[in-house]
Amino acid sequence: MSVDEFSMSAEKRSHWLLSFWRSTVGKKVVMALTGAIGVGYVVAHMLGNLQVFEGAEKINAYAALLKSNLGLLWTARSILIAAVGLHIVAAYQLARTSQKSRPVGYKRWRSVGSDFASRTMRWTGPLLGLFIVYHLLHLTTGAVHPDFVEADVYQNVISGFRVWYVSVIYIVAMLMLALHLYHGAWSMFESLGVNHPKYNRLIRALATILTAIVVAGFIAIPAAVLLGFIS
Ligand code: HEM
8 A cells, every 4th residue: 555545544534533423323332432431440440449348458559559550550541531521522512412403492391211310311420520520639639638648548538438428428429320320331232223122121130230239339338437337
């Protein structure tokens, strides 16, 4: 292939990507794929966090291990930031497109074929975004944590959750995560073209199990601190 041919095919590829991104289907696929990255992250984060039940040494060593390879840490962070960014932009643009196609709104709106979780995606998403900002200031930088100790994740989690309203904020945020994750997990398959009555029940069942495990795993931590099981 000559240099000219190569640059022409690269141009064609970038045109294809751009028109894919501009289409509704393309944006839905982007939402599904970036959502899948988010699901992978929350599952891994929940499992990592459960080490708090094995004591300070274990979870602090785990946190130190993650930070010992800065290249790997920042690669993972960059992927996550890019995924969350694309997820938000695609969600916003899809919402605008559907608004534009019905600018007046329904006279008498009834939800047809949608459930509580799907109708709440538009506010569970932004609220989860706000929670993540608070969470980073609380347990990563310590800016809003009154007893933050650098590199002592165990102590930061325990003393953080001893403040009852902080635990309540986390538990409410996890319930929002439950709604978002449940709807996101099964609609992800629909966006990727898997939508058949034969599989839909199985997909919904898997989404329910995944959501229950992730959310119960996260909530167990503030609950255990408040109930005095770990201190
Ligand atoms: C009870 C629930 C949770 C606990 C105890 C927890 C704990 C932590 C801790 C201790 C850190 C700081 C780690 C360190 O600096 O070494 C952290 C960071 C983080 N958490 Fe959570 N977390 C919880 C829920 C969540 C949820 C639900 C999300 C996302 C929806 C989330 C997203 C993040 C992110 C993005 C970071 C920053 C990771 C980085 O430094 O790159 N966390 N979490």
